Amino acid sequence: MRTLLIxxxxxxxxxxxxxxxxxxxxxxxxxxxxxxVFLIGDAAAAAHTKQKVPTGFYNLEVxxxxxxxxxxxxxxxxxxMDARGVGVDDLIAGAHRSSLDxxxxxxxxxxxxxxx
Numbered sequence: 654m655r656t657l658l659i660x661x662x663x664x665x666x667x668x669x670x671x672x673x674x675x676x677x678x679x680x681x682x683x684x685x686x687x688x689x690v691f692l693i694g695d696a697a698a699a700a701h702t703k704q705k706v707p708t709g710f711y712n713l714e715v716x717x718x719x720x721x722x723x724x725x726x727x728x729x730x731x732x733x734m735d736a737r738g739v740g741v742d743d744l745i746a747g748a749h750r751s752s753l754d755x756x757x758x759x760x761x762x763x764x765x766x767x768x769x
Contacts, residue, residue: 655687657763664699664713673769674716681723688725691756697733700748721747
């Protein structure tokens with residue numbers, strides 16, 4: 654199954670991006686599953702490296718990294734990165750600067766599209 658998750662909310666404050674990342678990680682563990690995650694709007698900050706969160710609190714850098722480690726792909730809206738001052742060198746390993754054109758391609762590719 655090919656699944657695309659589109660995450661919109663800021664990485665912290667709301668649990669929507671957290672829950673989308675949790676689901677992406679669970680799907681990436683499934684045999685035969687292909688997962689792509691597109692971060693748009695405030696979710697673009699979720700792929701920022703060197704996140705510092707309180708002990709015991711979830712860390713989206715780690716969560717998205719585990720999706721990548723299981724073969725998942727993370728795309729980050731380039732326009733959204735620019736608006737938030739996030740550079741390519743600020744992205745976690747395995748994430749890349751993306752575009753709405755790539756999101757359109759991924760949407761056509763996917764069997765299921767989930768939006769958080």
